[in-house]
Amino acid sequence: MLKIVKQVTLVPRTQYFMFYSTAALPRTKVQHEVKEETKSNSSFMANIFRGNLVSAQVFPYPDVLSPEDKELTISLQDPISRFYKEFNDAAKSDENCKTDDKTLDKLWELGCFGAQVSHDYGGMGINNTQYGRLGQIVGYNDLGLAITLGAHQSIGFKGILLYGTSEQKAKYLPQVTTGKIYAAFALTESSAGSDASSIKSKAVLSADGKHYVLNGTKIWISNGGFANIFTVFAQTEVVDKASGAKKDKVTAFIVERAFGGVTNGPPEKKMGINASSTTEVYFDNVKVPVENVLGEVGEGFKVAMNILNTGRYGMGAILSGSMKYCIEKAVDHVNNRVQFGKKLKEYKGIQEKIAQMNVIQYVTESMAFTISQNMDAGSQDYHLEAAISKVFASEAAWYVCDEAIQVLGGMGYMKEAGLERVLRDLRIFRIFEGTNDILRLFVALTGIQYAGSHLKELQKAFRNPAANFGFIFKEASRRAASTVGIGGTDLSPFIVNELQDHGKATAECIDLFGQSVESLLIKYGKNIIHEQNVLNRLANAAIDIFTMVVVLSRSSRAVQKNLPTAHHELNMTKAWCYQANERCRTNLRNATSSQQLLHYELLSDIAEKVTETGAVNTTHVLE
Ligand code: MYA
Secondary structure, eight states: OOOOOOOOOOOOHHHHHHSOOOTTOOSOOTTTOOOOOOSOOOOHHHHHHTTOOOOTTTSSOOOOOOHHHHHHHHHHHHHHHHHHHHTOOHHHHHHHTSOOHHHHHHHHHHTGGGTTSOGGGTSOOOOHHHHHHHHHHHHHHOHHHHHHHHIIIIIITHHHHHHOOHHHHHHHHHHHHHSOOOEEEEOOBTTBSSSGGGOOOEEEEOTTSSEEEEEEEEEEEETTTTOSEEEEEEEEEEEOTTTOOEEEEEEEEEEEGGGTTEEEOOOOOOSSOTTSOEEEEEEEEEEEEGGGEESSTTOHHHHHHHHHHHHHHHHHHHHHHHHHHHHHHHHHHHHHOEETTEEGGGSHHHHHHHHHHHHHHHHHHHHHHHHHHHHHTTOSOOHHHHHHHHHHHHHHHHHHHHHHHHHHTHHHHSGGGTOHHHHHHHHGGGTSSSOHHHHHHHHHHHHHHHHHHHHHHHHHHHHSTTTTHHHHHHHHHHHHHHHTTSSOOOOGGGSOGGGHHHHHHHHHHHHHHHHHHHHHHHHHGGGGGGOHHHHHHHHHHHHHHHHHHHHHHHHHHHHHTTOTTHHHHHHHHHHHHHHHHHHHHHHHHHHHOHHHHHHHHHHHHHHHHHHHHTSOOOOOTTO
């Protein structure tokens, strides 16, 4: 087991409270400022930024499906798996750059386009966990088709489910569930990708107040070529209630192609997910009735963010299915291929690859279903975890598919092996639904903001210590205990005996993480937002902690339930914790050490030189 010596000292009171005050900060931008967050939060991840263990989301491993739900899930799995095996042809769709209508019709018949819509509107009425399970099957079989399905319901009409009025639901949900009407999510513009709130599309209220006139161009819209219903985000003028000043704020709209003025560009030529349609969509003086505002006027950015939040866990689910597919290909090969007189599976190097692929798949799946089950249990605090699962799953799936190709060698590079398409399809997952780069910053800064607000509460408490004695005493005791190495995070009650060492090491990582966040806030204050190298290391450490915790929890469950796979799950958990623990500590060291800062400066200097000259800037050895 890994052991660290705790070297944290209590920060003197004055120093502690000088550095951080959010009160005077203007509105936040992820890249620009840290803001105050006062709401309490049940998220496991948000709380470790404060150095707190709030375990309910992760221990014991969530288990929300009733026996009837489980039965329903199994009854849905079979026909859907059969559809992919017997009816769908992913390779053909990739080659044709479209999924043919007959295939899509069959999916409509199976009800797959309205999976989470309630029975009242003709949907399957399944929950996030069941949707995730079906997503795994799609991800196993056809990622291009997963995009068509996901763009339609994970984001296309999700806003109507989340924010729609009863009239909007009654009008639109039956169409998108059983009426063969496709939906799409239209946020991105040429100058607004990661910086989603800077969209330029504009919706102006008509003089009679009955409709908005919408103008703008959206790019890279999945299902753009055939969707008839769009969730569109545009700037609208709003009057600030307090100051009376007018300003543009994003509003969400339900827009029908039938309104007129909605057209789309030709299909984009892409690296992968060719089975899905990606186009520009143009809105030219489209008259959108005021009844089609989704959510509140001026609150559209939050509508967009929440739609994306609810969809992101789905990436973990579908990609854990894709990984399963890649692993099966690799395993089939190593079981049969003989080189140097032995089957490939007998070589240690190959064993390591196969094991690592499986471990990573296990982690991804454990994460996706931790989140989906928390969502189904009614939690609203899963945004950090969902972003983490999207980042992890997209990188893990890329790694697994790449390794599967490597295991197959030259055969893996050939189309007929069925892996190169998957690799091409997978590449976009690190880019869309929030690039992994922006999501790492989102995780680090959202967590830091939550930690910062706690420090601010303490700051306030110290202004009147007598009145806040209990609060201050509790905090001081916690810190003192942690400093002398007792009373830190304790995961032992949640974890089976076989994993206690790894639980202890993970708990140490959690403590180290909280201490690192605090020392970074002390060092940088609100300027932490400019320290992207540091934030990325912090996000990576956060990701590793979440992954360790979910597998510790899931494999403990496997042991407690005496599952036939329990021993195997324990081994995978041990292997993962061993790796993730080391990496987590390295990342935290790299986030806080001054030596590393010199390294980051060096990298910035190199990048500056190259960007200045516009090309590789070395003198060739032959000159
Ligand atoms: S769709 C396009 C995807 N685009 C993006 O994801 C854009 C990425 N950018 C962002 O997410 C935001 O712009 C960032 C913030 C994060 C950079 N949850 O000032 P701010 C609140 C809740 O920090 P910014 C696609 O790719 C924040 O608290 N709230 O914002 C389709 C604040 O609130 P307040 C949030 O710096 C692919 C306010 O917003 C969140 O401008 C097809 C402003 O915050 C959040 N996350 O930017 C996929 N973030 O004002 C197909 C911010 O109250 C699907 N806020 O303080 C495939 C799936 C398959 C599923 C299965 C199939 C079966």
